[in-house]
Amino acid sequence: MKHQMRSMIGKMKIKIPAYTVCIIGIILLQSTVLDYIRIYNVKPNLIIVFTVSVAFLNGSIEGAIVGFFAGLAQDIVTGKLIGFYALLGLYLGLAVGSINKRLYRDNMLVVIFFTFISTIVYESAVYFLWSFRSIISGQINLLYPLKEVILPEVVYNSAISVFVYILVMKLSRAFEETDRK
Amino acid sequence: MSHIACGKGTHSLRHLIKSKVFLFIVITIVLLVTIALTADSNSKLNWIGNIFSVPLSPVQKLFSTAGQKIDEAVSFFKDIEAIKTENEELRKRVSELERENRELEAFKEKNEELRKALNLKDRFAEYTIIGSNVIAKDAGNWFDIFRIDVGTRDGIKGDMPVVTNSRGLVGRILTSDITSSKVISIIDEDSQVAGWISKTGGHVIVRGDYALKDEGLCRMDYIAGDIDVKVGDIIETSGLGGIYPKGIVIGEVKEIRMINSEFNRYAIIEPAVDFKSLEEVYVLKNK
Numbered sequence: 336m337k338h339q340m341r342s343m344i345g346k347m348k349i350k351i352p353a354y355t356v357c358i359i360g361i362i363l364l365q366s367t368v369l370d371y372i373r374i375y376n377v378k379p380n381l382i383i384v385f386t387v388s389v390a391f392l393n394g395s396i397e398g399a400i401v402g403f404f405a406g407l408a409q410d411i412v413t414g415k416l417i418g419f420y421a422l423l424g425l426y427l428g429l430a431v432g433s434i435n436k437r438l439y440r441d442n443m444l445v446v447i448f449f450t451f452i453s454t455i456v457y458e459s460a461v462y463f464l465w466s467f468r469s470i471i472s473g474q475i476n477l478l479y480p481l482k483e484v485i486l487p488e489v490v491y492n493s494a495i496s497v498f499v500y501i502l503v504m505k506l507s508r509a510f511e512e513t514d515r516k
Numbered sequence: 517m518s519h520i521a522c523g524k525g526t527h528s529l530r531h532l533i534k535s536k537v538f539l540f541i542v543i544t545i546v547l548l549v550t551i552a553l554t555a556d557s558n559s560k561l562n563w564i565g566n567i568f569s570v571p572l573s574p575v576q577k578l579f580s581t582a583g584q585k586i587d588e589a590v591s592f593f594k595d596i597e598a599i600k601t602e603n604e605e606l607r608k609r610v611s612e613l614e615r616e617n618r619e620l621e622a623f624k625e626k627n628e629e630l631r632k633a634l635n636l637k638d639r640f641a642e643y644t645i646i647g648s649n650v651i652a653k654d655a656g657n658w659f660d661i662f663r664i665d666v667g668t669r670d671g672i673k674g675d676m677p678v679v680t681n682s683r684g685l686v687g688r689i690l691t692s693d694i695t696s697s698k699v700i701s702i703i704d705e706d707s708q709v710a711g712w713i714s715k716t717g718g719h720v721i722v723r724g725d726y727a728l729k730d731e732g733l734c735r736m737d738y739i740a741g742d743i744d745v746k747v748g749d750i751i752e753t754s755g756l757g758g759i760y761p762k763g764i765v766i767g768e769v770k771e772i773r774m775i776n777s778e779f780n781r782y783a784i785i786e787p788a789v790d791f792k793s794l795e796e797v798y799v800l801k802n803k
Binding site: 359362363364365366367368369370371372376377378380382396399403408409411412413414415416417418419421422425429458461462465466476479480483484488 | 536540543544546547548549550551554555561562564565567568569572575576579580582583584586587651652653654655656657658659661662663690698700705706726727730
């Protein structure tokens with residue numbers, strides 16, 4: 336028990352700075368360079384992809400923490416309200432992490448599938464939460480967000496998830512190794 | 517985490533789950549409160565942003581410049597063929613324009629004279645104009661919010677109008693941190709600007725739209741039935757609402773669309789500002 340606690344604290348010492356660097360890097364890319372390489376007017380959402388990969392590999396708590404801070408960073412940099420993306424990220428990490436035990440971790444297709452579903456749910460949530468005013472007045476356009484934003488982003492995110500997943504997997508292995516030493 | 521709990525038995529497991537659920541509920545409530553509080557753009561809570569934005573804005577500036585350079589490099593190779601033919605055409609245009617220019621020069625002098633005679637005031641005389649660079653674009657795909665490199669240190673506050681060097685309306689300040697601020701542009705879904713049709717007169721509302729945002733356009737609503745609107749009409753701010761001063765050019769009417777009847781209509785506005793290539797903007801600060 337004591338040993339486990341000590342190893343957990345030891346891991347946290349590496350994990351916290353590592354994730355901090357990752358989140359800052361992702362936010363920087365997301366708000367600057369990625370804007371110039373849009374495909375079909377859409378850029379990928381590395382925040383979703385990263386949160387899904389972390390939650391998938393390391394469970395719901397870690398997923399929720401990473402999702403929360405990545406979302407908070409997005410809120411601060413270009414969000415309209417502080418806490419909106421943080422809340423979404425928190426539940427994204429929690430949801431993806433809580434189903435990971437029943438599936439094969441090393442199967443890349445499962446990760447792509449998770450990213451696929453997560454992007455649809457997450458982006459739909461953003462759209463609906465922001466446009467409930469128009470939903471009430473009956474002006475909602477359902478075809479546009481699906482066709483022009485969500486679907487291209489889903490494809491983009493799913494493709495990128497392969498690389499992000501490999502990166503997060505290598506990072507997790509590095510955590511394990513430093514722990515053993 | 518869970519294997520630690522298993523070792524302690526089911527009782528503590530239940531306890532742990534309970535406490536986790538409790539923790540998530542608390543976090544959710546706290547976040548909902550911050551969301552509600554930060555809806556007010558001058559809320560004190562927006563100061564949380566400083567923790568992250570102050571050290572990050574110089575780095576963002578660097579990344580943004582790198583992005584622009586990549587963009588330029590990519591389009592350089594893509595466009596080289598098109599540039600050649602364009603060059604030919606442009607040479608012809610230049611000689612044409614040079615002649616026209618000489619004529620206009622004469623008009624300009626005349627205009628200057630008449631202006632002085634009429635004693636026209638500069639529209640922005642009562643504002644201090646603060647120049648700034650765009651350092652970060654919206655991180656997602658839904659909105660059009662960007663960051664600029666001036667903040668409360670430079671006297672920037674929420675709701676100040678933002679324009680380009682040609683004095684086209686960009687949007688307004690959403691919130692400001694010490695060294696940087698968020699700007700919400702007029703093509704964002706949540707933006708509404710009180711407009712005025714400058715030729716025929718008449719109040720309208722210009723607002724952003726999800727579907728038009730990607731093309732850099734916005735829509736014009738509440739066009740009264742008796743107002744005459746034509747494609748090409750210039751729309752400027754009316755000064756109503758207290759955020760934007762009167763007389764800033766928003767854009768021109770690109771298309772008029774009817775809903776059901778002729779009097780139920782809205783128009784597509786092509787803003788005077790190209791939001792895709794926005795690099796420098798100016799904040800208007802009340803003197």
